[in-house]
Amino acid sequence: MAKTEKIKNIRIQKAVYRGFGLGYLYGKPVFTLHAFPDEKIIAKVRRKGRKAFRGEMVEVIESPCPHRIQPPCPHSGICGGCHYQELAYEYQLQLKREILEETLTYIGKVESYPPITINPSPQTFRYRPQCGFQVQTWENRLKLGYFRFESQDFIPIDDCLLLRPDIIDRIPLIESFLNEHIDLLPNLIYIDFRVKSDGTQLVLTFGFRDDYPDTGDRIFALAPQHIPGLSGILFRGWKTELLIGQGDVEEKVENNTFVIGAGSFFQNNIYQWAPIQQLIQQKLNIQPDDILLDLFCGVGLWSVGVGKNCSYVMGYENNERSVELAGANAERNGLSNYYFEVRDLSQGLGSLPKDPTVIIINPPRSGCSRKLMNAIAQIQAHSIIYISCDPPSLSRDIARLCRKGNYTISSIDFIDMFPQTFSIETAVLLTPESQYHSSDSLRS
Structure with missing residues (x-):
């Protein structure tokens, strides 16, 4: 010590x-x-x-x-991934709600808000179809593993109870392949997995310390012989990337089909895909003449799932491939009136082809820039829903929106997208203050 x-x-x-x-x-x-x-x-x-x-x-x-229990995973408390696995699930939900309440109060300075509704996950293990592993030498072999929380201490992993079995089953095969062809993969530091929810398809991202090697074609020619279902590998260097093979995975949510690209964001709990989409649709109360603005739209989960009931959909995102797929997913699912564009939303909103009446915001963990929130506050929308897995940035941003845009919080839903972990996925519905008071008086 x-x-x-x-x-x-x-x-x-x-x-x-x-x-x-x-x-x-x-x-x-x-x-x-x-x-x-x-x-x-x-x-x-x-x-x-x-x-x-x-x-x-x-x-x-x-x-x-x-509420302590014996955690089922031998890596619990060691690998840095699960922070609540030694707690009964009902108490995990209670703790997360209390943490969310305190964050809203002390970081957002939100003085009043409706009771928080908890939406548990239908499954609390084996729900993630996507993950990232570090790659390091361990006992003279390349191994996949995690880092301890807030450290660079490497923990080799043979199983992770959060991951789909179709990922776990392929780990020893991938490790065997890496060790057999180590000379083709200099400076490999991580591998990201995306598996199709039914286990039939796998896309890998190989991340390198500097640039990716010029051996990609040889690697992909060899890898599918060793790794069942491997359809594509995205080779990612410091500033460039190269996809070899088929990197797109097709998934169905409700009655819609989505193609997800290698490296594209998509919600990471397959058992909450349909429930969270149903929740967003219900909260927004879309009317046929509504115009939807979908910020950080990804491949169009909300644009398609909610936008099918709107007269027009606009989506913005800084990932070019995701924007391309969002448009294709809109076409695939019968949307005709839509506009998607690559845009750096940290710089604000810019001009819009139409005035939105409904807004969905689903930013990365860091939240939205001050410029973007100020721009949104100027829009006269009848409903805004802010979705985030990070309570501090969520609290900061919705407080700014309420302060600058005269909006009020109509509902807060905690959707447990990440059981066993500290992440708290939250959907906050904001409506104009006059509308809120009007509906409140009607209810009374």
């Missing part, structure tokens, strides 16, 4: 975002993983900051959480 590390008794006051239990030492906050409210723990001081400490759990010595 390093000289700076001390063993300390800490009482956990509450759970906070990113999987931490919060306690105090010498009046400073201590953030410790796998520690839960009311527990008294022994923790090592792992990192000292000017305003806070980072603790490392040693053991619970008093008042263990009554």
